[in-house]
Amino acid sequence: MSVIVYIESNENRVKKTSIEAAFYAAETAKLLGTEAIAIALGSHDAAELEKLGNVGISKVLHDSNVKFDQFDTRAITKAIVAASTSVNADVVVISYNQNGKAIAPRVSVRMKAGMVAGATALPYTSAGFTVRKNVFSGKAMANVQILTEKKVIALTPNTLQKVVGVNTSTIEAFSTGVSDADFTTVIKSVEKVTGTVSLTEAELVVSGGRGMKGPENWGAIEELANEMGAATACSRPVADVHWRPHHEHVGQTGFTIRPNLYIAAGISGAIQHLAGVNGSKVIVVINTDLEAPFFKAADYGVNGDALVVLPKLVEAYKKFKSASH
Amino acid sequence: MKILVPISKVPDTTAKIAFTDGNTKFATDNVTFILNPTDEWYALVRALEIVEKEGGTVTVIHQGAAESEQFIRKALAIGATDAVRIDAEATDAYQVAHNIFEYAKDKSFDLVITGKETIDYNGTQIGGMIAEMMDIPYVTLASKLDIENGKAIVARDIEGGKEIVEIPLPCVIAAQKGMAEQRIPNMKGIMGARTKSLTVVASAGEALTTISSFELAPQKTACKMLSPDDMDELVRLLHEEAKVI
Structure with a gap:
C-alpha cells in the first residue's frame, strides 16, 4: 500500500x-x-x-x-x-x-x-x-x-x-x-499573463469592485499588490463592464479562492461574491457604506473611500516593509 | 449534432442553509430550488446556439424525483428538444454520472455539455466522470466552445490565463461564465414545453461515497473597525495579530 x-x-x-x-x-x-x-x-x-x-x-x-x-x-x-x-x-x-x-x-x-x-x-x-x-x-x-x-x-x-x-x-x-x-488534445494557443502572481495560488489578494469608480483608478490596487507580492482580483460587475479581465473575477461564477489575506476595496460583498472568497483566512474590507454586507464577513473594516484609503495603505505598507528589512 | 445536457437542481444562492436528522441531512423546508446556474445559463444555452447553427437536437437529462419535473419543463421552455428524468434522488456524483452514462452510452451523442459545478456540493465532477466512462476527451472550466470541421475548439482556464485547445468529437465540456448568456423562456417556449417528450428511466448507479455529517461554517467574530487615517494600525494588526503579512 x-x-x-x-x-x-x-x-x-x-x-x-x-x-x-x-x-x-x-x-x-x-x-x-x-x-x-x-x-x-x-x-x-x-x-x-x-x-x-x-x-x-x-x-x-x-x-x-x-x-x-x-x-x-x-x-x-x-x-x-x-x-x-x-x-x-x-x-x-x-x-x-x-x-x-x-x-x-x-x-x-x-x-x-x-x-x-x-x-x-x-x-x-x-x-x-x-x-x-x-x-x-x-x-x-x-x-x-x-x-x-x-x-x-x-x-x-x-x-x-x-x-x-x-x-x-x-x-x-x-x-x-x-x-x-x-493523446487527442491539441493546444492551439495560450494567452497568459506572466510575471504576476497567479490568483488561485496567491496567499495575498487585493481586489476591487465598483467602488473603485473606473478602470483608470486601478493603479492603487496594482501598486498595493505589487508592494505586497499579492495577486489582483475583482468583483463580477467590474469584470462584466470590462474594467478588468475575466480571469480576475472571483465569486460564485468566477474563481473560488482561499488566500491568507483578502483585501476588498469598494466591494459591497453580495452573497455571490462571498461564495468565492469566504474561505479566506483574514478579510479586510474598505467601503464607504457602513451597511455594506461585506463588513459582516470581514475581520478588519475601514469605513472610507477606497480611492483615498488605498494610497494611505500603500504608504503604511511601504513603511512596514522598510522597517522590517 | 446531438447534444446531451445534464441539469441539476440546487438551493437558491440566498437560501438559508440548515441541517436535520443529527446534521446528516440538508433541511429543504422553505428552501427555494432553482436550476443550477452554470447548467442553465452556460451549458444549455450554448448547446441551443450550436444546434441553431449546425442543426440537431438538445436532450436535457436530470436525476431527481417526480417533483423536479418543473425544472425539466423550464429547460424545455428555454428550448431543449426533449428530456430524460432518472427516477431517483442523487446520492453522489459517481452515481449520477453512472446513470447518465447508462442512458447515453448507446445514443451516439456528439457532445455532452455540463455546467462547471453545482452551487450546492461544489464538486466539478460529473463531466469528468461521464467522459472517463465513455472514454472520450474532456475539457472543464470552458469559457468558449465552437464546432469547426467536426472538432471542438474550446477556451479553458489555466493559471493566470486561458488556453485554446482542439479536441475531436464526441467529447464532454464543462461550461462556465463567458460561454453564453442567460435566456429567459418566452410564452411560446413555455406552452411548447408542455407537450415535449419527457422519458423516465430507472436508476442503476451506485454511490462510492456518503456524507456522514454536515457542519455550518464557523461564524466570523465581529469586524474590527479602523480609522481611514490610521493605515499604520491596520498593517500592524495584519502583521502582529492576524499574522498574515
Whole structure:
C-alpha cells in the first residue's frame, strides 16, 4: 500500500498547488503508516522534483514523454492510474486546481475509487475514511466518507500549512505505457499573463469592485499588490463592464479562492461574491457604506473611500516593509 | 449534432442553509430550488446556439424525483428538444454520472455539455466522470466552445490565463461564465414545453461515497473597525495579530 500524488510543473518549477498536494499526501501516508510517492509527467526540472523530499515524498516516478506537456485529460488519467497500480496506491491525491478539476474525476472512475472533490482537511481514519470539504459555497462543511478501498482526494489549494524539512526524493524513470493514440488534445494557443502572481495560488489578494469608480483608478490596487507580492482580483460587475479581465473575477461564477489575506476595496460583498472568497483566512474590507454586507464577513473594516484609503495603505505598507528589512 | 445536457437542481444562492436528522441531512423546508446556474445559463444555452447553427437536437437529462419535473419543463421552455428524468434522488456524483452514462452510452451523442459545478456540493465532477466512462476527451472550466470541421475548439482556464485547445468529437465540456448568456423562456417556449417528450428511466448507479455529517461554517467574530487615517494600525494588526503579512 502507498499514497500517490500527481505533480505538475509550470515554467520548470513545481507548482505551489502540487507541493501542497505532496505535503498532504505525505501526511496522509503517515496516518496510514505507509509512504508517499509522486508521479510526474512530461517536462520537469529534476532538481525541483528532488525537492519534493522536503515535504515528505520518498520517491518520484517520472515519465518524461514530452507529449504529456499538451494537457490531455484522458492520457494523463491513464498515466496516473498506471503509476498508482504499479506502486499499489490506495489513495491518490491531486490538487483541485484548474487541471486537477479535469483529471481527478476521471481517475476516480478509472480506479472505481470514491472521490472527495475539494478536500479542506486531512482524512479521519479512526472509523472508516472520512474527508472534510466545503459545501453550499462555503456556508457549510460536509464530512464525506469514502466507501471504496481505493480513494481519490482532490485537495482545495491553500488548505494546509505545510511543514518543510530537508530531504531529497529519489527520481525513478517510469514508463506509464500511454501510447501516442491516447493523446487527442491539441493546444492551439495560450494567452497568459506572466510575471504576476497567479490568483488561485496567491496567499495575498487585493481586489476591487465598483467602488473603485473606473478602470483608470486601478493603479492603487496594482501598486498595493505589487508592494505586497499579492495577486489582483475583482468583483463580477467590474469584470462584466470590462474594467478588468475575466480571469480576475472571483465569486460564485468566477474563481473560488482561499488566500491568507483578502483585501476588498469598494466591494459591497453580495452573497455571490462571498461564495468565492469566504474561505479566506483574514478579510479586510474598505467601503464607504457602513451597511455594506461585506463588513459582516470581514475581520478588519475601514469605513472610507477606497480611492483615498488605498494610497494611505500603500504608504503604511511601504513603511512596514522598510522597517522590517 | 446531438447534444446531451445534464441539469441539476440546487438551493437558491440566498437560501438559508440548515441541517436535520443529527446534521446528516440538508433541511429543504422553505428552501427555494432553482436550476443550477452554470447548467442553465452556460451549458444549455450554448448547446441551443450550436444546434441553431449546425442543426440537431438538445436532450436535457436530470436525476431527481417526480417533483423536479418543473425544472425539466423550464429547460424545455428555454428550448431543449426533449428530456430524460432518472427516477431517483442523487446520492453522489459517481452515481449520477453512472446513470447518465447508462442512458447515453448507446445514443451516439456528439457532445455532452455540463455546467462547471453545482452551487450546492461544489464538486466539478460529473463531466469528468461521464467522459472517463465513455472514454472520450474532456475539457472543464470552458469559457468558449465552437464546432469547426467536426472538432471542438474550446477556451479553458489555466493559471493566470486561458488556453485554446482542439479536441475531436464526441467529447464532454464543462461550461462556465463567458460561454453564453442567460435566456429567459418566452410564452411560446413555455406552452411548447408542455407537450415535449419527457422519458423516465430507472436508476442503476451506485454511490462510492456518503456524507456522514454536515457542519455550518464557523461564524466570523465581529469586524474590527479602523480609522481611514490610521493605515499604520491596520498593517500592524495584519502583521502582529492576524499574522498574515
